[in-house]
Each structure stands twice: as structure tokens, then as C-alpha cells.
Amino acid sequence: MVIKIGYEKGRVSLKLERLITIIMMLINKRRITSRELAEFFEVSVRTIQRDIDAINMAGIPIVAYKGYEGGYEILEGYKIDNNFVTEKEYDLLLKLLKGVENVYDDPTIKNMSEKFKAVKANDNVRIDKSIVMDFSHWGNSSRIKKKVAIVKEAIDDKVTIVFNYIDLNGKVSSREVEPYTLILKVNTWYLYAFCRLRNDFRLFKLTRLDKLEKTKTYFEAVDIEEHKLMTDKVDNYIDLKLRFHPSCMNRIDDYFEVEEMNFQEDGYILINTSYPEDEWVYSMLLSFGDKVEILEPNHIKDIIVKRVQNILKLYS
Known part of the structure; x- marks a missing residue:
């Protein structure tokens, strides 16, 4: 759920996301101008031209046409076609993105959702309403969204967080932890972190965190195995x-x-x-x-x- 990237890696990730979206738009719209792409992504025409060059170098042949009806399109006959992503796959991806957006207030998720909508905006596609995905709790979820945002920021900055934790028996303890991963399980957020009080990795339920704050204390992250993130340590x-x-x-x-x-x-x-x-x-x-x-x-x-x-x- 949480992607930890630094500033430079973040720029690479955004460019890769833009390249993938350009490819999808070309697959579905056939021909599109550099100015349309530049306005859509809010970048310069020169940046789009460099992106097209990068896509060509990756092995997907893009042809440029001049004139009134000019623009870019994928070379006719190339093996990628409109079935690269089917209508059902687009619909499912949009539902998943919308469901996650309800509990994870992150601009990247919103941007991805808008881009997938834009790809199909000009197509006469019937929206499947037989399934709605919503991973949020009933009622107001603003408080949990705020906690998620604070923890996510601490993970990215590699700084510890402090909070009061209320366990199942109502006992309150002060904790300082090194946050590693946010986990959304069903409709509940958990934090996998190294607890300095217990000197071990622990799983914390975000709804039980009180007086949550970031510190300015940096920590050096270690590699963790994904299968341990939701390991059930309960033996009673x-x-x-x-x-x-x-x-x-x-x-x-x-x-x-x-x-x-x-x-x-x-x-x-x-x-x-x-x-x-x-x-x-x-x-x-x-x-x-x-x-x-x-x-x-x-x-x-x-x-x-x-x-x-x-x-x-x-x-x-």
C-alpha cells in the first residue's frame, strides 16, 4: 500500500507513470497531438517529445503525422491493440482505485484514477454498476485519514513517531516506533513498525493510536520480509x-x-x-x-x- 521513494526516485516514478499513460491513450485514441498530451500532463511540448522518443527506444513504434489532422499514433499493424487492456479490466481498475481513494487520501491515487477515466472519456462505454468497492468505515473517516497521512509522511522521511497506544484490555502505554509499512486489511488500517519499548517489530491498529505525532529522530531502515507483515503471533x-x-x-x-x-x-x-x-x-x-x-x-x-x-x- 505504501511506496517508499526518495525525491530522485519519485521523479523517475512520475515519468514512468506518464509514459505508461501515454501508451494507453495512444492505444485507445489512436492519434493525439503533442499539445494535447502536454496540456493533459501539465508539462511542456518538448517534454512530451522526449517521452515519445523514450517510448520508441523501448520498442513501441510511434509515428508522427504532420498537418491539420496530425499527431502521434502507434504504428499500424503493431501487435499491441485495443485489447491490451479490456473494458472490464479498465472498469475493475477504476473501481479498485476509487475504493482505495476513500481510505487513502493520496494525490497519486487520485491522479491515477483521473488518468484512467481520461483514457476512456471519449469512448461510449457503459459503466458497470453491479459492483461497488469501498474500503472505508461507515461514518466519518477524516480522523483515520489524518493518521494515515502522518504515518505515511514519517515512513517517507524515515523518522520515528510517538503516540499513546490503547491495547485490547484498555491499558494505555506511550510508544516511540520506527514506522515501516501501512497495511489496509479489509477496512482497517494497521502499522507495521519497530517498537523501541518492546525492542521488536509490532503491528499497531491505527484506530487505537492517540496523540500521534512525528518526531525529528531519524532511523536507519532494515530490510523486512513481506510475509512477516501480517504474521499472526496470537497463540491463545x-x-x-x-x-x-x-x-x-x-x-x-x-x-x-x-x-x-x-x-x-x-x-x-x-x-x-x-x-x-x-x-x-x-x-x-x-x-x-x-x-x-x-x-x-x-x-x-x-x-x-x-x-x-x-x-x-x-x-x-
Whole structure:
């Protein structure tokens, strides 16, 4: 999700992005002038001419035509054709970009989305509305976007960040971490970082970060293996056997797969599943009130009963 590039590499990346977009525009529009391209990319005509030379040198033959209907186009008969990127592929890419744009407020994403739209702007293409992708939470996402922006900036600048972290049990600790990677999993942002307090790499949920700030302390990044980014270090899994009231069907599919559901003749639903034992599990079970019965394990029953008794004391 996050690309870490320096200033010089960033300029190369922008040029490469421009070259790829020019190729796509030539594939779909057939012929286009250097002035049209220059206005679209907000660069000089001379820059576009250098880009065309670079594309030619890469092996894609671009022909220049002079006159009133002149312009650039890919040599007729060259093997790249309009099926290089199909209509469905364009549509899917636009949906993905739009979905990411809702949670990642980055100008590069917006620019890419606009460029893909521009490529097809003059075509009579029916937009497929059968699938909408939105990776954002329901409600206001401005706070999480601000956190993502601060962390992304710290990653690029290779400086540490400080924050108060609230764990699953509500315990607050002050942290200073070396940020490496932002991870968007389903609709939740995580930060993979080296924690100076724990002297190890940790995964932090951005919604649990409070008083987040960049520092001016630089750190030297080390190479990390991608497969370790979302490694599940939890080892306290428990096997749950639950019995839900039929009225819970509209909610239980938020937590369990249909393959885990055993529908009984009386309408009740038996579920056998495994979850890490933590505060989230207790809260999830309590949220169903008297519509769920914990059949196993017994120690989870005892924890829930004790919490219900504490709630009764609170209101008695």
C-alpha cells in the first residue's frame, strides 16, 4: 500500500507513470497531438517529445503525422491493440482505485484514477454498476485519514513517531516506533513498525493510536520480509461452541462463515469456531445479550456471567 521513494526516485516514478499513460491513450485514441498530451500532463511540448522518443527506444513504434489532422499514433499493424487492456479490466481498475481513494487520501491515487477515466472519456462505454468497492468505515473517516497521512509522511522521511497506544484490555502505554509499512486489511488500517519499548517489530491498529505525532529522530531502515507483515503471533486461540437465537441471523454472518453454521430444526443456530481469547471476544459475546448461549468452554461462561453480574450491580 505504501511506496517508499526518495525525491530522485519519485521523479523517475512520475515519468514512468506518464509514459505508461501515454501508451494507453495512444492505444485507445489512436492519434493525439503533442499539445494535447502536454496540456493533459501539465508539462511542456518538448517534454512530451522526449517521452515519445523514450517510448520508441523501448520498442513501441510511434509515428508522427504532420498537418491539420496530425499527431502521434502507434504504428499500424503493431501487435499491441485495443485489447491490451479490456473494458472490464479498465472498469475493475477504476473501481479498485476509487475504493482505495476513500481510505487513502493520496494525490497519486487520485491522479491515477483521473488518468484512467481520461483514457476512456471519449469512448461510449457503459459503466458497470453491479459492483461497488469501498474500503472505508461507515461514518466519518477524516480522523483515520489524518493518521494515515502522518504515518505515511514519517515512513517517507524515515523518522520515528510517538503516540499513546490503547491495547485490547484498555491499558494505555506511550510508544516511540520506527514506522515501516501501512497495511489496509479489509477496512482497517494497521502499522507495521519497530517498537523501541518492546525492542521488536509490532503491528499497531491505527484506530487505537492517540496523540500521534512525528518526531525529528531519524532511523536507519532494515530490510523486512513481506510475509512477516501480517504474521499472526496470537497463540491463545480457544474453541467456541455457541447457540444463537434465530433472530441473530442478520448479525452472526458479520463474525462467522456460513460453513461454520449448523441450522437446527427449532431454528436455532449452532456454531463451532476458533478465536483468540481477548477482550474483543468477550465484548462480541456480550453484545448478543440473551440471544446467545455459550456451550463451551466453561471458563468463557464464567467470565461472561461475572461481567453480567457486574453490570447488574452497576444499575442496582
